[in-house]
Structures are given as structure tokens and as C-alpha cells.
Amino acid sequence: MTSLLVIIVLVLLAVALWQLTKIFDLTQVGSSSDSSEVATDNDNNIQGYLMFGFLAFIYIFTIYGLFKWGNLVLHTPASAHGAEVDNLMNITWVLIFTVQAITQVLVHYFAFKYRGKQGQKALYFADNNKLEAIWSIIPAVVLAGLILYGLYAWTNIMFVDEDEDTVVIELYAQQFNWKARYSGADNVLGKANVRYIEGANAVGVDLSDPYAQDDVVVTELHIPVGKKILFKMRSQDVLHSAYMPHFRAQMNCVPGMVTQFAFEPIYTTAQYRELPFMVEKVANINALRAKKSAELVAKGEPALDPYTFDYLLLCNKICGASHYNMQMKIIVDTPEDYKAWLKDKATVVNEVKAALAEPASTDAAVGSDSAAVKGDKEVAVTAMK
Numbered sequence: 221m222t223s224l225l226v227i228i229v230l231v232l233l234a235v236a237l238w239q240l241t242k243i244f245d246l247t248q249v250g251s252s253s254d255s256s257e258v259a260t261d262n263d264n265n266i267q268g269y270l271m272f273g274f275l276a277f278i279y280i281f282t283i284y285g286l287f288k289w290g291n292l293v294l295h296t297p298a299s300a301h302g303a304e305v306d307n308l309m310n311i312t313w314v315l316i317f318t319v320q321a322i323t324q325v326l327v328h329y330f331a332f333k334y335r336g337k338q339g340q341k342a343l344y345f346a347d348n349n350k351l352e353a354i355w356s357i358i359p360a361v362v363l364a365g366l367i368l369y370g371l372y373a374w375t376n377i378m379f380v381d382e383d384e385d386t387v388v389i390e391l392y393a394q395q396f397n398w399k400a401r402y403s404g405a406d407n408v409l410g411k412a413n414v415r416y417i418e419g420a421n422a423v424g425v426d427l428s429d430p431y432a433q434d435d436v437v438v439t440e441l442h443i444p445v446g447k448k449i450l451f452k453m454r455s456q457d458v459l460h461s462a463y464m465p466h467f468r469a470q471m472n473c474v475p476g477m478v479t480q481f482a483f484e485p486i487y488t489t490a491q492y493r494e495l496p497f498m499v500e501k502v503a504n505i506n507a508l509r510a511k512k513s514a515e516l517v518a519k520g521e522p523a524l525d526p527y528t529f530d531y532l533l534l535c536n537k538i539c540g541a542s543h544y545n546m547q548m549k550i551i552v553d554t555p556e557d558y559k560a561w562l563k564d565k566a567t568v569v570n571e572v573k574a575a576l577a578e579p580a581s582t583d584a585a586v587g588s589d590s591a592a593v594k595g596d597k598e599v600a601v602t603a604m605k
């Protein structure tokens with residue numbers, strides 16, 4: 221609210237200043253010898269030099285930005301294909317910076333060189349085929365190369381060998397959380413559909429499907445290092461996007477269809493935390509937090525917890541009011557730790573059975589409807605057997 225008021229005050233102030241300058245201009249009418257609206261040589265010179273001033277501003281701000289904020293980039297990729305994505309990105313940056321550095325100098329230099337002069341008339345210049353060929357063919361060739369390399373990289377990254385030994389995991393998106401379903405010992409996900417969603421069966425697994433019997437649903441994603449993980453994405457409601465920035469992976473989650481993305485993590489969470497750039501990053505964040513904590517404590521509020529790094533799965537499609545907080549922790553384990561973590565997880569089938577077997581105290585409270593509900597549940601349990 222305060223910021224809105226500040227903005228309104230600033231806008232009103234700007235309007236007032238503008239009106240004042242108009243009044244000032246009116247008071248000057250007739251007092252100066254040169255009241256014509258036509259630019260003089262002096263005006264043109266000033267505009268010409270301002271062009272150079274603006275050019276300097278662009279370059280200085282770009283270089284300043286690179287030094288000041290350059291360390292905020294994601295840094296070392298945590299997946300096997302990540303280096304290729306970064307390479308593509310870096311080539312694009314180098315091209316953009318080179319072209320922009322050259323064209324900005326030319327644009328501003330010529331604006332200065334051909335600034336207006338008293339008595340000078342512009343030359344009528346229809347076209348120049350050679351020039352036009354140069355500035356059409358060079359960008360076309362460079363862009364075609366970049367796009368072909370991009371397509372090649374994309375096909376490489378998206379290729380999943382059917383015979384390869386992958387870990388199949390489903391990422392299930394809904395407003396506003398993520399769930400992960402592990403395919404179990406058979407490494408095949410059971411059928412699923414929103415129509416099967418009921419009670420403990422939160423992601424709609426078809427409990428009668430033989431492949432679904434060993435499926436496990438969790439809210440924290442664990443994956444083993446050094447193994448290709450094949451993610452199958454589904455969405456319950458609207459478009460979401462599974463974004464795992466440290467792994468350079470992103471795929472839309474579309475209601476009514478299954479999309480996929482596979483990658484191989486190359487650092488466990490513990491290893492990634494130990495990388496020098498990450499140690500430095502976390503130290504910086506914690507220095508900021510310590511400062512903020514001191515302020516909070518002075519006000520009598522509790523201090524902030526120190527930050528530790530974790531990989532995250534984020535939603536990257538604006539999907540509603542709590543989109544900003546739609547995230548799930550990803551933990552990359554050693555293969556042994558991964559096995560140990562997954563070992564004692566209850567399957568969806570068992571979770572549903574356990575939920576149905578709970579004492580009937582709640583049923584009694586519902587009254588006469590409970591008999592019908594109970595009947596349905598019994599059908600569900602029989603279907604599972």
C-alpha cells in the first residue's frame with residue numbers, strides 16, 4: 221500500500237514539474253532573439269555528442285552488470301547433458317554481445333557523423349544491392365548454424381534408448397504441489413487417470429493394474445547419482461512446467477497427456493554442496509541472512525535459519541495464486557542410500573488398504589450414508605486383490 225502511495229506521489233510530482241516547464245516556456249516567448257522551432261547547428265552538435273554519451277552509457281552499464289551480477293548465474297550443471305545446454309547458451313551470448321558491440325558503435329557513430337548542418341541537404345539514396353546482400357546473408361548463415369546446432373543438441377538430450385537401464389519416475393503436478401511416483405521393482409508405472417483419484421490414492425493410480433502394485437508415491441524426490449532417470453510428467457488441473465534448473469531440465473506438464481524428460485545426475489547433493497562456487501554462494505547468502513537476523517532479533521522477532529543448498533524442482537508456468545511456492549526438494553543420493561531410502565516406502569496399494577482399514581469411528585458419525593460409502597470401499601479393495 222505504501223509503495224502504491226509513493227508511486228502516485230511521484231507521478232503527480234512529475235506532472236506538476238512538466239506543467240511548470242510549460243509555464244516557464246510561455247514566459248520566455250518574445251524575450252529571446254531565436255524563438256524559432258528549427259534546430260540550429262549548435263543544437264545538432266549537442267544531439268550528436270549526446271549520441272556518444274548514450275553509447276558510453278550502454279557499454280559501461282553492460283560491463284558493470286557483468287561484474288556486479290555475473291556471479292548470480294547457475295554455474296556448474298549437475299547433469300550429464302548440462303554442459304551441452306550451457307555451451308549452446310554461451311555461444312548464443314558471445315554472438316549477441318559481438319553483434320551488439322559492433323552495431324551500436326555504427327548506429328551511434330553515423331548518427332553523429334550525419335547530424336544536421338545549416339544548408340546541408342540529405343542525399344536521396346534508393347538502395348544498394350551489395351550492402352543488402354551482406355546484411356541479409358551473414359545473419360541468415362549464422363542463425364541457421366545456431367539453430368541447426370540447437371536442434372542437434374535438443375535431439376541428443378531428448379533421446380532415450382528404449383533398451384537403456386533407466387529409473388522411471390512420474391512427476392505429478394497439481395495446484396500447488398508436486399508428487400513423485402516410483403515405478404517399483406518392475407520399473408513400469410501402473411496406469412493412472414484423474415478418475416481414479418480418491419482418498420489416499422491422490423495421483424489417481426489404477427489399483428487393479430498389475431504394474432501399479434509396487435508403485436510408491438512420495439512428496440520428496442530422491443534419485444540415484446550416475447544413472448539415467450526417465451521422468452514422466454502429468455498434470456491434474458492446468459499447465460505446469462517441471463523445471464529443474466541445476467540439471468538444465470524443463471518440460472511442460474499438460475493435463476490429459478504424459479510428457480517426458482530424461483537426464484543423468486552427476487553430483488550427489490552432498491558433492492554439489494562441496495563445490496567451491498557453491499560454498500562461496502552459500503556463505504554469501506548466510507552473511508546476508510545473519511545481517512537480516514540481527515535486525516529481526518533487535519525487533520524481538522526470531523532469527524532466520526542458516527541456508528543449506530538443495531536441488532529443487534520448481535513450477536515454471538504461472539499456474540495460479542500460489543505458483544511461486546510450488547516446489548519439491550530433490551535429493552541426489554549414492555545408489556546405496558537411494559536403495560535404502562526407497563526400501564521401506566509403502567506402496568500406493570498398501571496405503572489405500574491401510575486408509576480403508578482405519579477404525580469405522582468416522583463412518584458412524586456420518587450416519588446412514590456411511591453404509592453406501594463402505595460398500596464402495598469394499599468394491600475398491602476387491603478390485604485391488
Ligand SMILES: [Cu+2]
Pocket residue numbers: 393394395459460461535536537538539543546
Ligand atoms: Cu504450477
